[in-house]
Amino acid sequence: MNLCAMNLARDFGPRAARAILPISKLAAMNRTDMWRRIEAHPKAWDMIVVGGGATGVGVAIDAAARGYDVLLVEQSDFGKGTSSRSTKLAHGGVRYLEQGNIGLVMEALKERGLLLQNAPHIVHDLAFVVPNYDWWEAPFYGLGLKLYQLLAGKYGFGASRILSREETLKYLPTLKTEGLRGGAVYYDGQFDDARLLIHMVATAFEQGATLLNYVEVTGLTKDAQGFVDGISARNLETGNEFRATAKVVVNATGAFSDRLRLKAEPAAAPMIVPSQGIHLVFDASFLQGESAVMVPHTSDGRVLFAIPWHGHTLVGTTDTPIASATLEPVAMEQEIEFILATAGQYLTKAPKRDDVLSVFAGIRPLARETGAVSGALSTAALSRDHVIHIDRSGLVTVCGGKWTTYRHMAEDCVDQAATLAQLPDRPCLTHHLHIHGFHEIGKEEAAKEFGSLAVYGSDAREIRKLIAADAGLGEPLHAALPYVKAEVIWAARHEMARTVEDTLARRTRALFLNARAALAMAPDVALDGF
Ligand SMILES: Cc1cc2nc3c(=O)[nH]c(=O)nc-3n(C[C@H](O)[C@H](O)[C@H](O)COP(=O)(O)OP(=O)(O)OC[C@H]3O[C@@H](n4cnc5c(N)ncnc54)[C@H](O)[C@@H]3O)c2cc1C
Numbered sequence: 001m002n003l004c005a006m007n008l009a010r011d012f013g014p015r016a017a018r019a020i021l022p023i024s025k026l027a028a029m030n031r032t033d034m035w036r037r038i039e040a041h042p043k044a045w046d047m048i049v050v051g052g053g054a055t056g057v058g059v060a061i062d063a064a065a066r067g068y069d070v071l072l073v074e075q076s077d078f079g080k081g082t083s084s085r086s087t088k089l090a091h092g093g094v095r096y097l098e099q100g101n102i103g104l105v106m107e108a109l110k111e112r113g114l115l116l117q118n119a120p121h122i123v124h125d126l127a128f129v130v131p132n133y134d135w136w137e138a139p140f141y142g143l144g145l146k147l148y149q150l151l152a153g154k155y156g157f158g159a160s161r162i163l164s165r166e167e168t169l170k171y172l173p174t175l176k177t178e179g180l181r182g183g184a185v186y187y188d189g190q191f192d193d194a195r196l197l198i199h200m201v202a203t204a205f206e207q208g209a210t211l212l213n214y215v216e217v218t219g220l221t222k223d224a225q226g227f228v229d230g231i232s233a234r235n236l237e238t239g240n241e242f243r244a245t246a247k248v249v250v251n252a253t254g255a256f257s258d259r260l261r262l263k264a265e266p267a268a269a270p271m272i273v274p275s276q277g278i279h280l281v282f283d284a285s286f287l288q289g290e291s292a293v294m295v296p297h298t299s300d301g302r303v304l305f306a307i308p309w310h311g312h313t314l315v316g317t318t319d320t321p322i323a324s325a326t327l328e329p330v331a332m333e334q335e336i337e338f339i340l341a342t343a344g345q346y347l348t349k350a351p352k353r354d355d356v357l358s359v360f361a362g363i364r365p366l367a368r369e370t371g372a373v374s375g376a377l378s379t380a381a382l383s384r385d386h387v388i389h390i391d392r393s394g395l396v397t398v399c400g401g402k403w404t405t406y407r408h409m410a411e412d413c414v415d416q417a418a419t420l421a422q423l424p425d426r427p428c429l430t431h432h433l434h435i436h437g438f439h440e441i442g443k444e445e446a447a448k449e450f451g452s453l454a455v456y457g458s459d460a461r462e463i464r465k466l467i468a469a470d471a472g473l474g475e476p477l478h479a480a481l482p483y484v485k486a487e488v489i490w491a492a493r494h495e496m497a498r499t500v501e502d503t504l505a506r507r508t509r510a511l512f513l514n515a516r517a518a519l520a521m522a523p524d525v526a527l528d529g530f
Pocket residue numbers: 050051052053054055056073074075076077078079080081082083084085086087088089090091215216217218252253254255256260275276277278317318327361362363364365399400401402403404405
């Protein structure tokens with residue numbers, strides 16, 4: 001079943017209003033308070049950020065932490081775009097090493113280390129095994145992965161090494177044995193992308209930013225000199241239009257970046273080359289053990305991962321150039337077939353269509369130099385470097401890059417936006433800024449104490465308190481998934497979930513793990529949360 005097939009009701013009106021009553025002394029993020037902040041705001045904001053994905057929220061955290069006055073608006077839910085649809089790897093990108101982009105790999109490896117340091121409740125290390133079926137693969141990949149490890153320097157995750165056939169099968173018991181010679185193991189980071197994003201929204205809020213979901217920027221306003229000085233926007237829950245002014249507007253709309261740029265400069269040359277990637281989700285039996293498979297060269301020249309994630313097996317991804325971006329991209333038949341066929345070459349139990357529990361597609365906002373002509377471009381070969389582009393109108397666009405490098409992208413962007421807007425010079429503070437939910441408990445201890453709630457970090461205790469006050473809230477919402485009713489309440493009251501789909505897709509990950517189970521949970525989620 002495709003995610004897109006599930007077009008659940010968007011707005012639960014008065015129920016949503018009831019759901020945002022605060023339940024504890026914690027400063028809860030809620031939309032009513034955010035609106036009050038906007039209405040009470042007397043003057044121009046220092047910065048308005050358009051787009052509530054990893055890039056935009058990263059910019060909001062950075063700018064707010066420096067003490068700038070920041071408003072962020074997102075047209076749908078936080079993370080509705082690409083940032084909830086990634087492979088969920090905090091990685092340097094072994095493939096970019098092969099492409100010779102050492103600078104990008106080193107930057108991403110450093111950011112991977114900072115992510116683990118600042119959000120250890122959501123990011124953890126994972127062993128990746130490259131299986132070898134030809135004699136030359138072990139020395140070739142062994143050497144490459146050693147370089148990958150060395151480039152990480154003090155931000156290293158673990159030593160890579162060459163594995164015998166038996167060792168390879170210990171890591172990956174469900175790997176095809178026919179022709180298997182051995183493998184190479186290396187370490188990268190894994191995280192829950194939408195969960196990290198929601199905790200980043202909370203972090204930006206704690207730093208003083210105002211953030212609103214379901215607000216679409218419909219236009220950009222300009223001053224007498226023709227410089228962008230604000231936004232016209234629509235509150236999609238009420239239909240009300242409003243304007244807000246700012247010293248600088250940052251366009252962090254990912255694959256939609258060119259659309260916003262055209263609102264400022266109708267003749268702007270396109271920067272974004274959109275490329276779609278999909279993932280299929282299966283049950284855990286397809287990939288037993290706690291390690292991931294990394295296939296460095298698929299028939300279309302990409303890497304393919306099979307990864308254990310939240311008790312399931314995630315397989316992806318493709319890299320298909322597409323004409324334009326949509327908010328609900330749909331997996332193409334040939335992409336699904338490609339992933340099934342490639343996974344079947346490596347796993348003892350070849351996954352079939354009937355085994356697919358969920359499919360999700362995302363769009364890479366790959367950036368090219370403005371004015372470059374794409375022609376028959378292979379998007380897999382396009383750089384994952386980020387670009388910060390300032391249009392003649394003064395609109396600052398930040399795009400490209402990777403989830404892993406969001407913090408560095410934000411630092412670069414805020415440096416440039418602050419200079420452009422002549423904001424007071426203030427240093428970046430995010431290198432050591434803990435992400436909301438940070439606590440000192442180790443991964444194993446947290447899993448033992450909080451089970452599936454461990455991903456909430458310190459918030460897990462608050463969710464536990466809800467269950468302690470009402471045991472019914474500890475009831476699972478579906479036998480196939482670990483989610484309980486208290487998480488729905490938490491999402492509506494503390495994490496600005498506005499719809500059933502917000503809760504199923506990006507507060508819990510039910511829709512990404514098992515679409516049928518998510519559909520069955522929907523009525524209870526609507527009753528409990530909205
Ligand atoms: C298949 C796939 C796998 C990936 N895997 C990884 C990985 O494992 N590791 C990694 O590091 N990176 C990965 N990436 C890259 C990473 O996911 C992206 O670089 C990142 O999520 C982009 O974030 P963003 O905020 O720029 O874009 P988005 O998350 O798309 O956010 C842009 C937001 O802007 C909003 N918006 C657009 N127009 C407006 C408007 N007019 N008004 C208000 N809001 C608007 C959209 O609704 C959207 O939410 C992957 C990408 C894909 C596609």
